[in-house]
Amino acid sequence: MAPVIRTARERAREELTLEIKREARRQLADEGAQRLSLRAVARALGMASSALYRYFPSRDDLLTALIIDAYNALGDRVEEAVAKSPADDPRAQWRALCHGVRDWARENPHEYALLFGTPVPGYAAPQDTIAPAARVPLALVAVIRGAAGRLDLRAPVRPLRGALAEQTSALVAAMAPEVSAGVFTRGVVAWSQLVGMVSFELFGHLVGSFDPADAFFAHTVEEMADFVGLP
Amino acid sequence: MAPVIRTARERAREELTLEIKREARRQLADEGAQRLSLRAVARALGMASSALYRYFPSRDDLLTALIIDAYNALGDRVEEAVAKSPADDPRAQWRALCHGVRDWARENPHEYALLFGTPVPGYAAPQDTIAPAARVPLALVAVIRGAAGRLDLRAPVRPLRGALAEQTSALVAAMAPEVSAGVFTRGVVAWSQLVGMVSFELFGHLVGSFDPADAFFAHTVEEMADFVGLP
DNA sequence: GCGCTGTCAAGAGCAGTGCTCTCGTTTTTG
DNA sequence: CAAAAACGAGAGCACTGCTCTTGACAGCGC
DSSP states (O other): OOOSSOOHHHHHHHHHHHHHHHHHHHHHHHHOGGGOOHHHHHHHHTSOHHHHTTTOSSHHHHHHHHHHHHHHHHHHHHHHHHHTSOTTOHHHHHHHHHHHHHHHHHHSHHHHHHHHSSOOSSSOOOHHHHHHHTHHHHHHHHHHHHTTTOOOOSSOOOOOOHHHHHHHHHHHHHHOTTSOHHHHHHHHHHHHHHHHHHHHHHHTTTTTSSSSOHHHHHHHHHHHHHHHTOO | OOOSSOOHHHHHHHHHHHHHHHHHHHHHHHHOGGGOOHHHHHHHHTSOHHHHTTTOSSHHHHHHHHHHHHHHHHHHHHHHHHHTSOTTOHHHHHHHHHHHHHHHHHHSHHHHHHHHSSOOSSSOOOHHHHHHHTHHHHHHHHHHHHTTTOOOOSSOOOOOOHHHHHHHHHHHHHHOTTSOHHHHHHHHHHHHHHHHHHHHHHTTTTTTSSSSOHHHHHHHHHHHHHHHTOO
16 A cells, blocks of 8 residues: 655645645636636646646646546535435435535535536546546435335336336346336436436526525425335 | 618628628537637638627627527427427327427537536526527427316325415416416426436436436436326 | 656746727718 | 718737746655
8 A cells, every 4th residue: 555654745746736626626616617727726826837737637637626526525415414314214315315416506506517517528527537426326326225115106107118128127236126127217317307407596597487496496306206206 | 660671781790690600600519619719710701800899799799699599499499399299199299399309409419508508608698598598498388288187197296385386376377377386396397307317418427327318218208298297 | 975867846938719909991871 | 072880900918728848856776
């Protein structure tokens, strides 16, 4: 393993890397990813802009690092919210998860936009992001798994056919064997609905209709809990 | 009214405005809004970059014009798809609407991102965009209205309380008086789910799970049609 | 302790951006 | 016909991401 005592150089490098990300995150929160400027970050840190390239080979790499941090911040928040909920109350956990996502998004709109808005770089999500990105979806299926056997579907799930049945059964076998394929797809539907609704609110698509979205959001969270059959 | 025969200058201006938008749309489709450059547009048109500012006061204004055009293109596409469906088959119309949105989005990913991704300008959606932006949602409630009286809800809608009841009753009275408040909210839920799912597919959030999303999309469209009670 | 080697910050510079201002020219208008 | 408005082009400002070179310093084996 790496030694605990590093050379002065290595410690300085690690510290500066953190400081750069900290300042970049500040500017991101202030002005959005669009206006995040390497030169401005360097200026705020009192160093030459060229020196920054020793730590992040390009602006996109800095953004990727911020994306990973944001995914982890959201993951921490949501996992903690779920953990604080009663262990035997899947609906309370569901509520905590959904409201955790929304609250975090409203507190960090630019970071949320970085995760779920238009992808900034050339469409290719680096490999390092997929694990942090999976945390909230995994927490969501964990909540559903915790309710397995007690699920109560008011409306039966339509049968899965052909390619969808194959895709779903592979996924279910890998990550939620105690849950039926139909319920699993409903979980994915609810996840996309949650992100769609939060994006609507943050991106201003609800201004003419449910402008203070609190009541609508709370209601929809319950409806989607019913949709996946949570007790 | 304005005369049909305009001065040569006015006709030239109108034509050049269209040409600028055409070229900008080309570059938008190629590289995305991020890389859309006024200078590059001017270069392609063989004119000085400064001359462009006589037609669009800023880059954001050009983008706003493109946003309006994109909303209208999507609106045309969806309205036409619904109109081509059997008049007495709300579920077929629903299918046409949802698949119309997805198909258009897949054919014009950057323009879709412009509409439903991270808002590019300073968060304020200009007044001119809200009418074109409302076309697809309005088409969606029209489909539901067309099925009023024949709706079949497998799972009853949770009662709307407090602020939500007030917001919804105002909206329902204004745009869908023959539909119950509960069904109306489910329509909004389905709309946000649709956009969330298409965004997931286009922005790469489905790569690990339902990567070819065709089967999952088709299945979910039917599930959401059930959700709003379409016959 | 000494020198080599790799790492580092800094500066200059390149190509590009949005945007403003001025300056002649052209077209419309009174 | 003359005044006024609109127009295209050019120069220029302040900024961006990024590259290359230069000189200084730290860490290592000897």
